[in-house]
Amino acid sequence: MKCDLTKTEEIESMFQKIKEQLGGVDVCVNNAGVDLFLDCKTGSLSDTKTMYELNVFAAITVSQLTIQSIQERNLNDGHIINMSSVCESTVHEDSSCHMYTPTKCALKAFTEGLRHELRKEKTKIRTTMISPGLVDTPQARADMDDNLFCPETCLQPDDVAAAVTFALSAPPCVNVRHICLHAIHDSF
Amino acid sequence: MKCDLTKTEEIESMFQKIKEQLGGVDVCVNNAGVDLFLDCKTGSLSDTKTMYELNVFAAITVSQLTIQSIQERNLNDGHIINMSSVCESTVHEDSSCHMYTPTKCALKAFTEGLRHELRKEKTKIRTTMISPGLVDTPQARADMDDNLFCPETCLQPDDVAAAVTFALSAPPCVNVRHICLHAIHDSF
Amino acid sequence: MKCDLTKTEEIESMFQKIKEQLGGVDVCVNNAGVDLFLDCKTGSLSDTKTMYELNVFAAITVSQLTIQSIQERNLNDGHIINMSSVCESTVHEDSSCHMYTPTKCALKAFTEGLRHELRKEKTKIRTTMISPGLVDTPQARADMDDNLFCPETCLQPDDVAAAVTFALSAPPCVNVRHICLHAIHDSF
Amino acid sequence: MKCDLTKTEEIESMFQKIKEQLGGVDVCVNNAGVDLFLDCKTGSLSDTKTMYELNVFAAITVSQLTIQSIQERNLNDGHIINMSSVCESTVHEDSSCHMYTPTKCALKAFTEGLRHELRKEKTKIRTTMISPGLVDTPQARADMDDNLFCPETCLQPDDVAAAVTFALSAPPCVNVRHICLHAIHDSF
Numbered sequence: 063m064k065c066d067l068t069k070t071e072e073i074e075s076m077f078q079k080i081k082e083q084l085g086g087v088d089v090c091v092n093n094a095g096v097d098l099f100l101d102c103k104t105g106s107l108s109d110t111k112t113m114y115e116l117n118v119f120a121a122i123t124v125s126q127l128t129i130q131s132i133q134e135r136n137l138n139d140g141h142i143i144n145m146s147s148v149c150e151s152t153v154h155e156d157s158s159c160h161m162y163t164p165t166k167c168a169l170k171a172f173t174e175g176l177r178h179e180l181r182k183e184k185t186k187i188r189t190t191m192i193s194p195g196l197v198d199t200p201q202a203r204a205d206m207d208d209n210l211f212c213p214e215t216c217l218q219p220d221d222v223a224a225a226v227t228f229a230l231s232a233p234p235c236v237n238v239r240h241i242c243l244h245a246i247h248d249s250f
Numbered sequence: 251m252k253c254d255l256t257k258t259e260e261i262e263s264m265f266q267k268i269k270e271q272l273g274g275v276d277v278c279v280n281n282a283g284v285d286l287f288l289d290c291k292t293g294s295l296s297d298t299k300t301m302y303e304l305n306v307f308a309a310i311t312v313s314q315l316t317i318q319s320i321q322e323r324n325l326n327d328g329h330i331i332n333m334s335s336v337c338e339s340t341v342h343e344d345s346s347c348h349m350y351t352p353t354k355c356a357l358k359a360f361t362e363g364l365r366h367e368l369r370k371e372k373t374k375i376r377t378t379m380i381s382p383g384l385v386d387t388p389q390a391r392a393d394m395d396d397n398l399f400c401p402e403t404c405l406q407p408d409d410v411a412a413a414v415t416f417a418l419s420a421p422p423c424v425n426v427r428h429i430c431l432h433a434i435h436d437s438f
Numbered sequence: 439m440k441c442d443l444t445k446t447e448e449i450e451s452m453f454q455k456i457k458e459q460l461g462g463v464d465v466c467v468n469n470a471g472v473d474l475f476l477d478c479k480t481g482s483l484s485d486t487k488t489m490y491e492l493n494v495f496a497a498i499t500v501s502q503l504t505i506q507s508i509q510e511r512n513l514n515d516g517h518i519i520n521m522s523s524v525c526e527s528t529v530h531e532d533s534s535c536h537m538y539t540p541t542k543c544a545l546k547a548f549t550e551g552l553r554h555e556l557r558k559e560k561t562k563i564r565t566t567m568i569s570p571g572l573v574d575t576p577q578a579r580a581d582m583d584d585n586l587f588c589p590e591t592c593l594q595p596d597d598v599a600a601a602v603t604f605a606l607s608a609p610p611c612v613n614v615r616h617i618c619l620h621a622i623h624d625s626f
Numbered sequence: 627m628k629c630d631l632t633k634t635e636e637i638e639s640m641f642q643k644i645k646e647q648l649g650g651v652d653v654c655v656n657n658a659g660v661d662l663f664l665d666c667k668t669g670s671l672s673d674t675k676t677m678y679e680l681n682v683f684a685a686i687t688v689s690q691l692t693i694q695s696i697q698e699r700n701l702n703d704g705h706i707i708n709m710s711s712v713c714e715s716t717v718h719e720d721s722s723c724h725m726y727t728p729t730k731c732a733l734k735a736f737t738e739g740l741r742h743e744l745r746k747e748k749t750k751i752r753t754t755m756i757s758p759g760l761v762d763t764p765q766a767r768a769d770m771d772d773n774l775f776c777p778e779t780c781l782q783p784d785d786v787a788a789a790v791t792f793a794l795s796a797p798p799c800v801n802v803r804h805i806c807l808h809a810i811h812d813s814f
Contacts, residue, residue: 070295101363101367102310102313102314102360102363102364102367103314103317103364103367103368104314105310107258107307107310107311110307110310111307114302114306118302118352118356119295119298119299122290122293122295122298123295125290126290126291126292129291148615150359152716152717153359153362153363153366154366155366155370157363157366157367157370160360160363160364160366160367161360161363163359163363164306164355164356164357164358164359164360164363165356167352167355167356167358167359168306168352168353168355168356169352170352170355171338171341171351171352171355172290172348172349172352174341175289175290175341175345175348175349175351175352176290176291176348178341178342178343178345178348179289179290179291179345179348180291181622181623182343182345184623186590186622188622213609213611214562214611217612218609221608221609221612224604224608225604225614228600228604232597232600232619233589233594233597234622235589235590235621235622235623236593236597236619236620236621236622237619237620237621237622237624238601238617238618238619239524239618239619239620240616240617240618241614241616241617241618242614242615242616242617243608243612243613243614243615244612244613244615245611245612245613246557246562246564246610246611246612246613247557247560247611248613336803340528369810369811372811374778374810376810401797401799402750402799405800406797409796409797409800412792412796413802416788416792420785420788420807421777421782421785422810423777423778423809423810423811424781424785424807424808424809424810425807425808425809425810425812426789426805426806426807427712427806427807427808428804428805428806429802429804429805429806430802430803430804430805431796431800431801431802431803432800432801432803433799433800433801434745434750434752434798434799434800434801435745435748435799436801446671477739477743478686478689478690478736478739478740478743479690479693479740479743479744480690481686483634483683483686483687486683486686487683490678490682494678494728494732495671495674495675498666498669498671498674499671501666502666502667502668505667526735529735529738529739529742530742531742531746533739533742533743533746536736536739536740536742536743537736537739539735539739540682540731540732540733540734540735540736540739541732543728543731543732543734543735544682544728544729544731544732545728546728546731547714547717547727547728547731548666548724548725548728550717551665551666551717551721551724551725551727551728552666552667552724554717554718554719554721554724555665555666555667555721555724556667558719558721
């Protein structure tokens with residue numbers, strides 16, 4: 063199912079279709095994200111907003127609709143997995159991710175807030191944030207210098223998938239709150 | 251000078267007027283901010299975006315235009331003061347600020363990124379983040395229960411002003427990076 | 439092999455025995471730790487030091503001796519896993535862990551420092567910090583009220599073991615830096 | 627009054643003398659600290675312990691005795707100021723402070739725990755942590771290369787004193803929780 067995540071209507075209609083075809087959504091993995099390599103001093107506001115649209119607002123909408131879908135079926139469990147980045151742990155001196163990092167810090171705080179709310183309600187819906195380092199994806203290869211992509215400096219997509227699987231496959235009452243992983247010689 | 255900070259054009263025209271009338275901007279204090287008391291689970295996206303417009307995007311624009319104004323006059327110093335909140339240090343269990351906290355975490359990371367960039371350029375433009383607890387303002391009184399507003403639980407505007415003055419009046423080579431202050435019995 | 443980890447000589451002699459019998463140590467899991475439930479205002483210094491002896495100093499010694507053992511055999515990989523606690527992410531209002539939390543914050547910073555040093559040397563020795571919430575152990579049961587020990591509020595030892603296994607079984611160039619996990623209704 | 631802060635008995639006898647001569651202690655500034663420039667991989671345990679003795683354990687004892695002195699005179703206010711370091715905010719790649727940073731992280735968590743406890747008791751005793759960057763002191767000059775000591779890269783002792791004064795002179799119900807300051811071109 064294709065969906066432009068920067069358009070709330072498309073997200074809503076995707077959830078509607080899933081409801082009709084599959085009953086609902088129990089687990090979401092907010093993996094989509096974009097880094098436009100802006101610095102804080104000169105990054106244009108419109109590019110900045112594009113990053114927030116996808117990295118923050120789309121993840122909020124998908125998270126909220128997933129919980130709604132779980133609860134309207136009177137279910138008590140499910141899982142929200144938000145993909146952050148190793149950059150959220152430290153604002154790095156290297157400016158290539160300076161305008162991107164705040165979007166991931168916002169997503170982290172959102173995920174934590176959501177976790178507190180779900181616990182207060184005594185639901186068993188779990189929340190996980192995964193903070194990977196650089197991943198060897200076609201997009202990353204297009205953006206960067208090819209010689210960065212050795213195993214010592216970047217993850218493979220399977221490594222991140224393994225983290226998702228680890229969080230999902232924990233016993234139902236175990237909440238894997240956070241996983242940070244990166245290539246052994248990643249510069250973060 | 252009045253300015254709707256959620257409208258980039260108004261900010262730009264304000265900076266233009268200041269340039270014509272006063273020469274330029276050396277110091278900005280991004281004090282405007284709004285908490286619409288949304289929780290993460292149900293907060294509407296449009297209200298959420300309103301908070302990001304003022305708390306994040308306006309602060310970015312004002313910071314960028316201030317630096318531009320400093321550097322187009324070939325000056326080397328100036329000061330960006332961004333007003334965060336004590337909530338950025340810990341995502342609190344109390345949901346009344348759950349959707350607001352991520353905006354302040356984003357602002358913090360932006361301010362840190364900017365600081366690294368300004369240092370790399372070897373400018374002496376300083377950046378400060380101030381994280382106050384609850385402040386006794388007309389807006390806060392309108393939003394909340396009156397009996398919260400005793401000196402033990404909330405700051406006076408003057409207390410925050412004193413922090414701004416402290417940061418501004420430090421010797422030119424001293425960067426007060428962060429000040430967190432709150433009433434002695436504030437719940438954070 | 440039994441070892442009183444608060445005695446450096448016993449740790450050293452344990453490593454000596456392992457060297458003679460098995461060749462050396464490639465992986466250590468610094469799992470031993472103690473919380474004496476002291477508050478910051480009144481906790482005795484001697485009890486406080488007991489916690490640092492085990493939670494910080496023993497973990498430092500074991501980490502250093504493991505790296506030494508790896509490198510004196512001209513190996514390039516290995517794994518240091520330090521067991522922290524969910525409390526390191528936020529100083530909690532509940533005072534029962536106030537004097538314990540700083541020991542885990544120290545261990546976290548030590549682990550991060552070590553990671554930077556090992557990367558600078560271009561070794562492939564990995565470091566992982568695991569921050570579990572309350573775990574249902576005989577020690578914890580002895581310390582606390584029995585009705586805390588339902589699956590919603592505390593982990594089982596196997597849950598923590600699964601996190602260790604996940605970190606260890608990642609591909610050699612993947613460093614799982616941090617895992618935080620806790621029972622779904624743990625109060626942190 | 628001279629006192630070897632690594633000896634608890636000397637601290638206790640200093641507090642006794644102050645009690646006899648001046649009545650008691652209302653404010654303490656735990657400024658003493660030592661960085662022995664150890665890295666995490668090879669730093670000796672005995673040097674490491676020396677740093678904890680002064681940076682952590684002495685500060686704990688002085689804080690506890692100050693609060694005791696305040697409360698045994700049935701006073702309700704006072705101030706504990708603990709001197710941390712800018713390094714506590716981020717574990718830096720530069721290894722010269724790797725074994726020192728954890729001591730300051732521990733001190734920060736101790737100060738936060740103490741703050742929660744004092745608030746729960748509804749006292750008005752305030753706690754402040756100050757995190758300065760490199761300061762131009764005789765000790766620092768002895769330890770380091772002379773050309774580091776220009777105003778752009780290090781603070782003067784007066785700059786830190788100004789932060790202490792700012793925290794102390796806030797109105798009684800205002801708690802300045804944290805101040806981080808450093809020279810404009812300090813590398814943190």
